[in-house]
Amino acid sequence: MRQPQFIRSNTFHWALMVSGVFAVFVLVLFGFIYWQIDDYLTARSDRVITLEIEGISSLSPERRLQAIDEKLRQDPRGVQLAAIFAADGHRITGNIEGLPAGLRIDAAAQAADIVKINGNGPEHQIIRAIARHMRNGDVLVLGRNVDEAREISHVVGQALGLGLLPAFLLCLLAGAWLSVRAQKRVEEVNQRVQRIIAGDLRERLPHRNIDEPFSKLAGIVNGMLDEMETLIHALAGVGNDIAHDLRTPLTRARITLERGRTNATNLEQLQAVADKALAGIDQSLAIITALLRLAEIENSRRSASFANVPLHDMLREVCDIYEPIAENKNITLQVAATHRLTVPGDRDLLIEAVANLVDNAIKFTPEGGKVDIELLRGGAETIVRVTDTGSGVSEQEREAVLRRFYRSDKIRNTPGVGLGLNLVAAIVKLHGFRLAIHPGPGCRVEIICPDRERAKQPAPPAKEQPAS
C-alpha cells in the first residue's frame, strides 16, 4: 500500500523524531520525580518509626501494650503496623502475624515482607519496618505502609499519560501539517518551473511579501529569472540582427551573380560581376570577424600582462592615422593632451577602442565639422574624451548602448552607433574602465579610467556602466 506523501516527507520524519525524543524526555522526567518522591516518603517513614520505637521501648511492658493498642486504634488510613513478640516468637499483641523472616533486629529501618491481620483476614504487605529487643526479651516491631508513595506515583503517571499523548499527537499533527504545506509549495514551484522549462519565460515563482525563507528564495530566483528573460530576449534580438546584417550583403551578391550569369557577354563584364559579388561576401565576412573579435574580447580575462600605456602618445597616434580621413571630409581633428598620463592596460586593445570612437565620430560628423580628442584628469580618474559636432546620440539610443547586454538593441542599424561601439564597450569592460555616452547635439563619448587603487574595488553599479 502506498503511504500518503506527507508521511514520506522529510518534515514529517523530523516531527516524528522530535515527538519521540520529547516523549522519552517526559518519561525520564517523571521517572525521576517518582524516584525522588518514593525516596522522600520512605525516609520520612523510617524517621517516624525510628522515633516511635525509641519512645515505646523506653516504656514499661504494660504501658508498651497500651501504647501499641492506642497507636493502632488511632490509624484511620490503616498504614500503621506494630506488634510485640515474645522471645519464643509468638505474638503478644499487634497486627503483624509473625516475626518477619528477613527482618534484622536492633538494626535501622528496612523493607520487610509481612502479613497484616485486620478485620478482613491476613493480608500480605511490603512495608518499612524496624525491630528492637526489649529488656524483658520481647521483640518490638514497628512498621509503616508506604503504598502511599505508589499511589502518588500512580496519580503522577496518569497525569503524565493524559499530557503526553496529546502532546505527542500535536507534534505529529504539526509535522504533518508543515510537511503538507512544504509539499504544496514545492509542488506549486515545480508546476511553475515546468511552465518556464516549457518556454513560458514570463512565469515567476509564487512570492509573498513576508520575511520567510521560502519567499526569500522565491524572490532570489525571480530576480534571476528576470535577468535571464532580458538576456534571452536580447540574444534573440541579436540573432535577428546578425541574420539581417549577414543576409543583406549575401542577397546582393546572389542577385549580382544571378544577373551576371544571364547578362554578361564577355570576360570583363563577368569579372565586374565577380568583384561586386566578392565585395558583398567580404562584407558578410567582416561582420562575422567583428562578432568573433567581440566574443574573443568578452571571453578574455583581465590580463596580468597589462602594461602602463602612455595615453598621450597613443591619442596622437590615433589622430595621426585619422587625420587624412578627417581632412578628406573637411573635418578638423584635434588632440588636446597636455598631461602625460598612463593607464594599466593592453595598448593594442586601447588603441582599437579609441580608434573606433574616432572612426565613428568622423563618420557621423557632417562636412566642415570638428572632432576633438581630449585627455583629462578628473578626481581620481583619467578620462579620454571624444567629442564631435554630429547629430549626436539620442537618449533612447544611449540607453540601448549602455544596457547590460549591449548588443541587445538594433544599434548596429542606428546611425551613429555601430558594432564598433560594442567592441569599445567590451574593451573598456575588460580593463575595468567605464564608458559614458552623453546625448545632445554633438556626441560626447568618454572612456573613464579610475586610478588603480580605485579600480581594484568593485565599482558601484552606476547607470553609466555598460556592464558590471
Added chain:
Amino acid sequence: MAKVLLIEDDSETAEEITAELVDRGFEVEWSANGIDGLDKARSSRPDAMIVDRLLPGMDGLMVIEALRKDQVRTPVLVLSALGEVDDRVRGLRMGGDDYLTKPFAVVELVARIEALLRRPAESRETVLRVGPLELDLIERTAKRGDRVIELLPREFRLLEYMMQRSDQLLTRAMLLEEVWNYKFVPATNLVDVHMGRLRHKVDGPDEAPMIHNVRGAGFILRAVS
C-alpha cells in the same frame, strides 16, 4: 620555383590552398598531421611553411619549436582561429614569422607567403632605390628623378615599407599591421586614404604610375618599365 609545405588537417581547406598556390607557381607539399609534417619539414627542406595551429598528433606551434631547435629557420605562416590568437601566436611576428586568422581570403594568404619568402635582407643601405624613386633614410628625403617629394612622417614610413618590398602584393591588413602597428581592421578604409595621398605625391600627373591598386587585394609598388 619556391617550395611550400602545408600542414593542415582539414583536407578541403588544404586542397583549396594547394590549388591557389600551384596556380601562383608554387610547388606544394601537403601533410595532414604534425608528426608527419615535422618529418617532411626536416627531409624536404621547404622554402616556407603554412602550419595550422590545431593539428592532430602535435600542436602547430610545437612543430615550429621542434624545427627551431634543429636550427631550421624556414619562415612559417601559422593559421589560427580567431579565439586562439594568444601571446605565443602574436610572438611569431617578432620572430620573422607570421600568422593569419581564419576565415581569411586566399589572396591574403598568398601575399603573406610571398612576403615571407622575400623577407627584405638586413641591409646597411641608407638609400633605397626603386626605378626612379629614391628614399634617403638618413636625410629623410624622397626624390622621383629630380623631383623632390615632400612627405609627412607617416607617408615616409609607408613609402619606406613599400620600397623594401617592391613588386610584392601588400594587402591592407599587412600595411595596417606593419606600418601603423594596428592589430585590427578598422571600419573605415584607412589604408586607401593614406595610399591615395601617397600616390598623389609619388605619381605626378605626367608620370607613369608606380603605385598600383590590385582590386580586392591590396597595393604593389613597381619600378616603371
